[in-house]
Amino acid sequence: MRFNYKKLVAAGAATLSVAAVLTACSGKKSNTSVNKDTKHGIALITDGNGVDDHSFNQAAWSGFKDYGKEHGLKQGKGGYQYFESSSAADFTPNLTQAAQAGYQTIFGVGYMLTDSVKAASKKYPKKNFVIIDSVVTGRKNVASVSFKSNEASYLGGLAAAYTTKSNKVGFIGGAKSSVLELFEAGFKQGVKDGAKALGKKITVYDQYIGNFTSTDKAKSIAQSMYTDGADIIYQAAGNAGNGVFTEAKTRNKATTAAKKVWVIGVDVDQSSLGNYTSKDGK
Incomplete structure (x- = not known):
């Protein structure tokens, strides 16, 4: 019961498949x-x-x-x-x-x-x-x-390095743990190797939410990173990660498609979470 697929998605369009995992559900049941x-x-x-x-x-x-x-x-x-x-x-x-x-x-x-x-x-x-x-x-x-999440995240880091225009990217994690640190380490190494290959310096902002549920906090962190110049954020934050998409789409709707920011998704194909219409109607 193991399957792998993650996607790099613009807050609007898919660009790269990266990796994934199995998931879960609370006291409620369905069907009898x-x-x-x-x-x-x-x-x-x-x-x-x-x-x-x-x-x-x-x-x-x-x-x-x-x-x-x-x-x-x-x-x-x-x-x-x-x-x-x-x-x-x-x-x-x-x-x-x-x-x-x-x-x-x-x-x-x-x-x-x-x-x-x-x-x-x-x-x-x-x-x-x-x-x-x-x-x-x-x-x-x-x-x-367990999963080699660092490998999938490494590919996400490479994609970020080759895509960023500002040379500033971000990582937002859920609750900090050895599992999430694999995602962070893989992403950072991918960015580092991509930057080296391209002969440029890329800054990586990183911050943890503290849980996997606070979408508002994730949105706030993303807002800060985008404001500081990051144009791509990789989020490994479960349900809280939806807040990153919300912030990215809010920004993208107010600007032209050429100036869009990006989100790298996790666990499942999250392309649909990035759909939006830019200020210039794209």
Whole structure:
């Protein structure tokens, strides 16, 4: 259940595919279909965002739906389902609910679920668990899935280096962690190598939001970076990253297409988030 695709998108147009990952959903469930073959049943426990976050969770849920179609499963008990977490306090209850509802394999999407998945795997040793973007050791019923996000981000950095006109670019991360630092390091190295190849100096602004939910804070940080001259921002911030797109489009609508700023998307194809009409009608 692993797939890779990220896109460099203008706040308006796609330019480069880069990479991606699986995602997640909160205490809410949907549908009540009953599947006869429950041994293939899978459940998705999201981080603090829903399956419609246009990012990490949405990517995972898309994979779940493809899995269900491939195995003839319906959304609902014994098939495939999501449990949305609005905060960390929902992780354990959602894992418990999924296990008791009969789902055989349960996915925790995001490193923040690590401790909860580890505890649930001990409580339900006959169930299978998967932790995304983290590693759980010493548990035979837990599979750990991680990604070489630095490699995808490196390509994003190269694209930024070859695209920037101001020679100033930015990186905005969600909650700082070793996982997000991979994105940051890869991006910066790509920018560095691209700048070297082009024989120019490129400044990289970087800042973390502190979470994956605050779109307003992400918008504010993006506003500051664009004001300071950055014309491209790479955001790895989950649902909060939508705020970066909002700021970019606000700016682009007020100027000509030739002066547009860019956003590099993450986790899923975020091209649609960049659609806008410029001041000169393009």
